Amino acid sequence: MDLLNEVAHISGKSGLYKVLKPTRTGVIVETLDAAKQKSVVGGQTRISVLKDISLYLDDHQDSTLPLADLFLQIHAKFNGVLPIEAKKANDAELFSTLATVVPNYDTDRVFASDIKKILSWYLILVANTPELFPAAAKAEKAPKAEKAPVEKAEKKPAAKKAAK
Structure with missing residues (x-):
């Protein structure tokens, strides 16, 4: 769960945010939802990284x-x-x-x-x-692995062209 180093909760805001990179005055964060909205959070704002x-x-x-x-x-x-x-x-x-x-x-x-x-x-x-x-990741991959392999038809060697 090293990815929790990048996930944070911002005091006063709902939801979780992915910390993208620092700026001179704070950090750039992105919401962890379908919208993926990016914003800059100031240095005075309390940010709690989930890893901590x-x-x-x-x-x-x-x-x-x-x-x-x-x-x-x-x-x-x-x-x-x-x-x-x-x-x-x-x-x-x-x-x-x-x-x-x-x-x-x-x-x-x-x-x-x-x-x-x-x-x-x-x-x-x-x-x-x-x-x-x-x-969960293994469970999602398992059904794909369970598919029966499709046998490929044997290829016949290509006919040699007659030398002229």
């Missing part, structure tokens, strides 16, 4: 689970289809959904709004960057 975000665990004080690993666990459990609609789910549904994936998350430091963001980010990534999830 993690989920608090209950094991001990400094124990965390990187977001990349959490996305892989969510994908292994739900395979791109969540049992709830993250934006409309109530707090109990959000907490129980996360508990099915990570039973030892820290209930005191992880809030419903955090889970809502994580689940919505997961859906954005599954829809727009399926290469992040190797199991």
Whole structure:
């Protein structure tokens, strides 16, 4: 999940963005959706790269689970289809959904709004960057590999031209 180095959340904006390159005053970003709109984000704006975000665990004080690993666990459990609609789910549904994936998350430091963001980010990534999830990429390639090879008709050697 090295691609998460290029994916960021911009404070105050919805969705995820791909960081393209830095400028003198900020960075150029592109939306991770079908529109692929590019814009410049100023240096004062808070940008959080997904690679640097993690989920608090209950094991001990400094124990965390990187977001990349959490996305892989969510994908292994739900395979791109969540049992709830993250934006409309109530707090109990959000907490129980996360508990099915990570039973030892820290209930005191992880809030419903955090889970809502994580689940919505997961859906954005599954829809727009399926290469992040190797199991999905293998599943997409598998049906192509299962096709029976078409036998080619044997070619007859070309007739030699008569020498004049």
